[in-house]
Amino acid sequence: MRSNKFGIRIAASALALAVSYGAHAVTDEDIMNDANTPEDIVSYGMGTQGQRFSTIDDLNTSNIQYLQPVWAFSFGSEKMRGQESQPMVKDGVMYVTASYSRVYAIDAKTGEELWQYDARLPDGIMPCCDVVNRGVALYDDKVIFGTLDAKLVALNKDTGKPMWIKKVADYQAGYAITAAPIVVKGKLITGVSGGEFGIVGKVEAYDANTGELVWTRPTVEGHMGYVYKDGKAIESGISGGKAGVTWPGDMWKNGGAATWLGGTYDPDTDSLFFGTGNPAPWNSHLRPGDNLFSSSRLAIDPDDGSIKWHFQTTPHDGWDYDGVNELISFDYKENGKTVKAAATADRNGFMYVLNRENGDFIRGFPFVDKITWASGLDSKTGRPIFTENGRPGDPTATKGTKGNPVVAQPAFLGGKNWMPMAYSQDTGLFYVPSNEWSMDIWNEPVSYKKGAAFLGAGFTIKPANDDYIGVLRAMDPKTGKEVWRYQNTAPLWGGVMATAGNLVFTGTPEGYLKAFDAKTGEELYKFNTGSGVVGTPVTWTMGGEQYVSVASGWGGAVPLWGGEVAKVVKDFNQGGMVWTFKLPKDRVASN
Secondary structure (H helix, E strand, O other): OEEOOOOEEEOHHHHHHHHHHOOOOEOHHHHHOHHHOOOOEOOOOOOOOOOOEEOOOOOOOOOHHHOEEEEEEEOOOOOOOOOOOOOEEEOOEEEEEEOOOEEEEEEOOOOOEEEEEEOOOOOOOOOOOOOOOOOOEEEEOEEEEEOOOOEEEEEEOOOOOEEEEEEOOOHHHOOEOOOOOEEEOOEEEEOOEOHHHOOEOEEEEEEOOOOOEEEEEEOOOOOEEEEEEOOEEEEEEEOOOOOOOOOOOOHHHHOEOOOOOOEEEEOOOOEEEEEOOOEOOOOHHHOOOOOOOOOEEEEEOOOOOOEEEEEEOOOOOOOOOOOOOOOEEEEEEEOOEEEEEEEEEOOOOEEEEEEOOOOOEEEEEEOOOOOOOEEEEOOOOOOEEEOOOOOOOOHHHOOOOOOOOEEEOOOOOOOOOOOOOEEOOOOOOEEEEEEOEEEEEEEOOOOOOOOOOOOOEEEEEEEOOOOOOEEEEEEOOOOOOEEEEEEEOOOOOOOEEEEOOOEEEEEOOOOEEEEEEOOOOOEEEEEEOOOOOOOOOEEEEEOOEEEEEEEEOOOOOHHHHOHHHHHHHOOOOOOOEEEEEEEOHHHHHHO
16 A cells, blocks of 8 residues: 555555546536436435435345345444445445545445545544544545535545645534535535534535635524625625524524535425524523524525525424434325425424425424424424423523423434435335434533533433334325334434335444335345444446445444433444445346
8 A cells, every 4th residue: 555645545456447447527417317327326315305216126125135245345444433424336436435534435346445535634623423424425526525624625536636625614613524515516515513512504615626615604593694706705695684583692603503414405496405403502591582593494595505495493492403304305296286395304303394495384293203392383384382391491590500301302312313314206205214212401501612512401311112212114295194114222323225126225223234115114134234334325236237335333423422322232333344235137037
């Protein structure tokens, strides 16, 4: 091996192989058409709308038992922890990220490393919820990803050498980037992490080829947005119109609302859909009001960053019910008309179906077994109906260091957290990785200090059941009914994929990649990868055969924040691998 100051490692034999591939540049057309090109995966979500649905049906319910591992690639070294990446595949090369802001290019047929890039992070990074990275964006001849010290790095796809590096925010203030950026019309779109440190969330667009900033849109009411022309910042309107409308005093200046999961893009409405995290601090008695645009979904114009509409799932959030979870576009028929909808399963335990053209509430319903903080949703607006005494108490009311605690369900880790759900165009169902847990939560006094945790709350998470925490659910977005469920002993923390072969794939912390019948929920396949699966599976075709890949490596927020739940997973082994499987050609005839 040889290395250089950029933290790149290139296998000598593999470098020639990488060049010989002659991988074509990824175009805007490639990205927009990703859901219809089974030989490549060039967008986070296997399509810009994030449905994570594959049209490939070679692998199906009748031959899934013949799916076999063909290679496993190790991320190596002592840098384990959570591996939450979604692999990308282009022209026979896989691009995948690993913990601690690393990127690998791998021969997708053999598993041989082509190159590695290590971001060489500073000592002072402050990730709230493990040192994870969820993936790259591909554009032109570049592989682009975000780092835990809040930078964007563009690498040459063939060599791994940096082409540009841009600072997005100050990591010493608590900012980081863990999500995969997305590319829309030549613009690289990113969010930021750091809501537990009193940062101000934002969505930004950069020129994907040059790294120059195009626009920035803060996601806390009162902060100015900008567009950039010829290197100059031009004011582009205050988010929400003016400051202080839904925030008291100066609280909006450190309001949180981090956009830490990234977004999706809907070409039908030309809209970016981004979710926003909790308001800061957690202690809601310090910030009466709805606290826009925290715990919300935003539709953003990709050309200038203006907010088209918003929908707030948890106004005046007092439970850390981030609204970051993905908003997935889909169409359905009702009364003979096509409804352009979008669905999201929120941390707060409710699933929402919205009109993606204007953000109007269509319907909402619980997707978990028990919700205590709200008794339901307003049928017209979708606004929660708060439960009396369901909010953690005000510390000043007890004249002590701790307000009256409450038991809240779901726990703040959510009925569903970051792990992406999938939508099947065949069944019309969403497949939601969810968890059943509660928490004791209480408020404490707190004040903002740059780079320090800005919570003002304490908590303990507990399993809601004796024999299971995780539940993979098939949910009907038109009726709100649960069609089937699979219960798992440990929490589910990995993404989901659906396919035209009537299959649903996900992983478990116990180490299994599993496949289920999409219509019935029957478990049809499992393979143990040796460590917990908290990545997101993908599938593609190569040489006339269907492949499936998933990252394996236990970690994420559960072992760090899980309280009593962490006891369930304390003996799970860490790891760092990409496993790749395929269906042999001679088994395709079983379809």
